[in-house]
Amino acid sequence: MEEQIFSLIGLYFIYYLVIPGTVIFIILKIKQKRDFINVFKTYWGEEKEGFDSILKENKKQLKNLQILLVIFILISMPLLNVTFYGLQDISIHSTRFYKSGNTIYPAHIDLVDEQIGPTFDKEDAIERMEEDIYGGWYLDDIRDQIDLDKLIRSPGRITIYKLKSTSSHPERVVITHAYLSPIPITRSIEFIVLEKKAFLETDNIIVYPMPPSIAAPS
Amino acid sequence: MPASWKYFGIRTLNMLLTIFVLAMLLSAVYVTIEEEDKEESINSRVLAEIEQKDFDDPNDAYEYREKRIQELKEEHNLDEPRIKRIFYSAVDLVTFDFGKSERYAVGGGREISAVIMAYLPYTILLFTSGAAIYSLIGILIGLKAAQFSRSKLDKIITLVSATSSSVPLWWAGMIFLVIFSYMLGWYPRPSPFFPYVKDVGYLGYIKELLIKMSLPLFTLILVKFGASLWTSRNIASRILQDDYIMAARSKGIPERRVIYGHTLKTAAPPIMTNTILALLTSFGGFLIAEVVFQWPGIGYLLRRALFESSTSYLTHGTSVFEQGLISAIVFILVVISIIGLYIADILYGLLDPRIEVGSQFSKEGK
Numbered sequence: 001m002e003e004q005i006f007s008l009i010g011l012y013f014i015y016y017l018v019i020p021g022t023v024i025f026i027i028l029k030i031k032q033k034r035d036f037i038n039v040f041k042t043y044w045g046e047e048k049e050g051f052d053s054i055l056k057e058n059k060k061q062l063k064n065l066q067i068l069l070v071i072f073i074l075i076s077m078p079l080l081n082v083t084f085y086g087l088q089d090i091s092i093h094s095t096r097f098y099k100s101g102n103t104i105y106p107a108h109i110d111l112v113d114e115q116i117g118p119t120f121d122k123e124d125a126i127e128r129m130e131e132d133i134y135g136g137w138y139l140d141d142i143r144d145q146i147d148l149d150k151l152i153r154s155p156g157r158i159t160i161y162k163l164k165s166t167s168s169h170p171e172r173v174v175i176t177h178a179y180l181s182p183i184p185i186t187r188s189i190e191f192i193v194l195e196k197k198a199f200l201e202t203d204n205i206i207v208y209p210m211p212p213s214i215a216a217p218s
Numbered sequence: 219m220p221a222s223w224k225y226f227g228i229r230t231l232n233m234l235l236t237i238f239v240l241a242m243l244l245s246a247v248y249v250t251i252e253e254e255d256k257e258e259s260i261n262s263r264v265l266a267e268i269e270q271k272d273f274d275d276p277n278d279a280y281e282y283r284e285k286r287i288q289e290l291k292e293e294h295n296l297d298e299p300r301i302k303r304i305f306y307s308a309v310d311l312v313t314f315d316f317g318k319s320e321r322y323a324v325g326g327g328r329e330i331s332a333v334i335m336a337y338l339p340y341t342i343l344l345f346t347s348g349a350a351i352y353s354l355i356g357i358l359i360g361l362k363a364a365q366f367s368r369s370k371l372d373k374i375i376t377l378v379s380a381t382s383s384s385v386p387l388w389w390a391g392m393i394f395l396v397i398f399s400y401m402l403g404w405y406p407r408p409s410p411f412f413p414y415v416k417d418v419g420y421l422g423y424i425k426e427l428l429i430k431m432s433l434p435l436f437t438l439i440l441v442k443f444g445a446s447l448w449t450s451r452n453i454a455s456r457i458l459q460d461d462y463i464m465a466a467r468s469k470g471i472p473e474r475r476v477i478y479g480h481t482l483k484t485a486a487p488p489i490m491t492n493t494i495l496a497l498l499t500s501f502g503g504f505l506i507a508e509v510v511f512q513w514p515g516i517g518y519l520l521r522r523a524l525f526e527s528s529t530s531y532l533t534h535g536t537s538v539f540e541q542g543l544i545s546a547i548v549f550i551l552v553v554i555s556i557i558g559l560y561i562a563d564i565l566y567g568l569l570d571p572r573i574e575v576g577s578q579f580s581k582e583g584k
Contacts, residue, residue: 168261170268194268194283197276 004094008087015083016209019076026069033062077182084184084212085118085157088176091216092161111166117159118178122152125160137162138173138191138198145200146189155180163217170194172201176215183208188215225567233560238312240552245307248545253296255541260290316546330546334519338501341508341515344431345500348438353493355439356446361477363447364454375447382444388506390441391434395510398433405433408512434511438504442496449492453485460484487569491562498558501551520547 037058044051093110116125116137126148129137137160142148151158156179163172171193179185186206191198206214264286273279291297310316316330356379363375399405406429415423457463458481466476482489501516508517523540 168258168265170265194279195273195276197280199276199280 004090008090008094011083011087011090015080015087015212019080019083020209022072023069023076026065026072030062030065030069033058033065037062080208081178081181081184084186084208085178087212088178088186088188088206088215089118089159091213092163092174092176111163112161113164113171114162115159118157119159120157122158125158126152129160136193136196138193141198142173142175142191145191145198146203151175151177151187169217172217173198174215174217184212186212186215190217222567226564229560229563233556236556237553238308240556241308241311241549242304244545244549245304245311248541249300249303249307251541253300256294256296260287260294260296263290311545311549317542319540319543330543333543334516334546334550337514337516337519340513341501341517343427344434344513344515345438345504346497348435348442349493349496349500351435352439352443353446353496356443356448357450357489357493359443360447360450361454361482363451364458364481365473365477367455367458372451376451379444379447379451382441383448384444385441387438387441387504388510391437391507391510394433394437406430408510410512410514410518412514430513434507434513438507446492446496450485450489453488454481457481457484487566490565490569494558494562494565498555501554516547516551520544523547 037055040051040055040058044055093112116128119125126139129139154177156177158178159176161174161176163169163174165171169192173191173193175187175189175191177187177189179187184207188202188204188206189200190202192201193199202217204214206212264283267286268279268283271279271282273282288297295303314331316334319328319330319333359375363372366372395405395408399407412430413423413426418426454477463476463480466480467473471480505517505521507513508515509521512518523543
C-alpha cells in the first residue's frame with residue numbers, strides 16, 4: 001500500500017506540476033523572446049546594419065520555442081491521460097479509511113473486491129458482466145438506470161469495480177469511463193447495492209484539472 | 219485628522235480584517251472536515267438502521283435510506299450551502315462562541331471556552347512568566363556584553379547564548395528530566411495532575427505548583443535567554459558606536475546613564491518587538507515541552523485534542539479528532555498574536571517618532 005501512496009504522490013506531481021509547469025515555462029519564454037524582438041525592432045528597426053544577425057538569431061529561437069511548445073503539448077496530451085488513468089485507478093484501489101487506534105492518519109485500504117478492465121473492448125467487458133451471474137454485477141439494474149449502450153458506443157476505456165461493504169457504505173459497483181480526448185475526461189458512475197438491488201448514487205464527469213480521486217468513492 | 223490617528227485607524231482596520239479572514243480560513247477547514255466526518259457517521263447510522271429493519275423490498279430500503287440521510291443532513295445543517303456554513307462558523311469564532319467539546323477524553327462535553335480557560339492559566343504561569351524572565355535576563359546581559367564588546371566576557375557570553383539558543387527546549391527538557399528526576403530524584407516524576415486544594419490547603423497547593431514549575435521554568439530560561447541576549451547585544455553594540463554616544467561619554471555622563479538611558483532608549487523598538495513576540499508565543503505554550511514535562515497548559519491540551527480521539531473512537535465510535543477545540547485554540551492563539559503585533563505596532567509608533575515623520579512625508583509625497 002505504501003508503494004501506491006508514493007506512486008500517487010509522484011503521479012500528482014506530474015499531473016499538477018510537471019506538465020502544466022513546463023507548458024507555462026515555455027509560454028513565458030516565448031513571451032520574453034517576443035517582447036525582446038518587439039523592443040529591438042522599435043529601437044533599432046528591421047534593417048539596421050550590424051544588428052540584423054541578432055534579430056535573425058532571436059527570430060529563429062522564437063520559432064524553435066514555438067515548435068517545442070507544440071511538440072510538448074502533443075506529447076503531454078497522452079501523458080496527461082495516462083497519468084489521469086493511473087491516478088484514478090490508484091485512488092479507487094487505496095480508499096482513505098479511518099481505523100480504530102489510528103484515527104488521525106487515515107489508513108489506505110483496498111476496497112476493490114472484483115474488477116473488470118481497464119479495457120477499450122467495452123462489449124467484452126459487458127459480456128463478462130453478463131456471464132458472471134454468480135459474481136453479481138447487477139447489470140439489469142444498471143441498464144435500467146443509465147444508458148449503457150450509449151456509453152459503450154462512445155470511444156474510450158472502461159473499468160468496472162465492485163467495492164466491498166464497509167461500516168458506512170453497502171456494497172457498491174463503480175463504472176469509470178475515460179473518454180478518448182486530448183485532455184482527460186472521465187465519467188464515474190457509482191451504484192449502491194441494497195437488498196440485492198443496485199441503485200444509482202452518483203454520476204460525475206471529471207475533467208482536467210479536477211482531481212482524479214473524485215472518481216474514487218470514499 | 220492628525221497623522222497619528224490615521225496611523226492608528228489603518229492599523230486597527232487592518233487587524234480586524236486579518237482576524238476575520240483568519241476566522242473564514244479556519245472555518246473553511248473546520249466545515250470541510252466536519253462535513254466529511256458527519257456524512258460518514260450519518261451513512262453508518264442509516265446503514266445500521268436498514269440492516270436492523272430487514273426490508274423485503276429493495277426499493278423500500280432505498281427510499282428509507284434517501285429519506286433518513288436527508289433528515290439527518292437537515293438535523294446537522296448539512297443541507298445548507300457550504301459557504302453559508304463557513305460564514306456562520308466564522309461568526310461563531312469571532313464572537314468566541316466555540317460550542318461544546320465533543321469528546322469525553324478532552325473536556326467531557328463542557329463549553330470549549332471553559333476547557334481552554336482551565337488550561338490557559340498554567341501556560342501563562344509557566345511560559346509567560348518564563349518569557350518575561352528570560353527576556354529581561356537577555357536584555358540586561360546583552361547590554362553588558364555590548365558594553366564590553368570584543369572582550370573575553372563578550373566572547374564567553376556570545377558562545378553561551380549561541381549554544382543555549384540552538385538547543386531544542388524539549389530535548390533539554392528530556393535530558394534534565396533524566397538527570398534531575400530519574401537519576402538524582404530532586405524533581406518529581408512528570409504528571410499533569412495536581413492535588414486538590416481541599417486536601418492540601420492553599421499553601422500546600424502553591425508549594426506543589428512551585429515544585430512542579432521549577433524544572434520546566436529553569437529549562438525554559440536556560441534555553442531561551444540566548445536569543446534575547448544575542449539580539450540585545452547586537453543592537454546595543456551598533457548603537458554604542460554612534461556619534462551621539464561618544465558625545466555623551468565625552469561630556470562625562472555616567473556610563474550607567476549612557477547604557478540604560480541613551481542606548482536602551484534607542485534600542486527599545488526592536489528589543490520591545492522581540493519581547494512582545496516572546497510573550498505572545500508563550501501563550502501557545504511549547505507543545506512538545508509541555509508534553510515532555512506533562513505540564514497541563516494549552517500545548518498539552520492541543521496535543522490531547524489531536525491525539526486522544528483514538529481512545530474516544532473505541533468508546534464512542536467516532537473517528538475524527540476534536541476539531542472544534544483545535545479550531546478554537548488555533549484561533550485564540552493567532553488572535554492573541556495579531557493583537558500583540560498591533561499593540562507592538564502602535565507602541566513602535568510612539569517609541570520611534572521617525573515612523574510618524576515617515577508617514578507624514580509619504581502623505582505629502584516628499
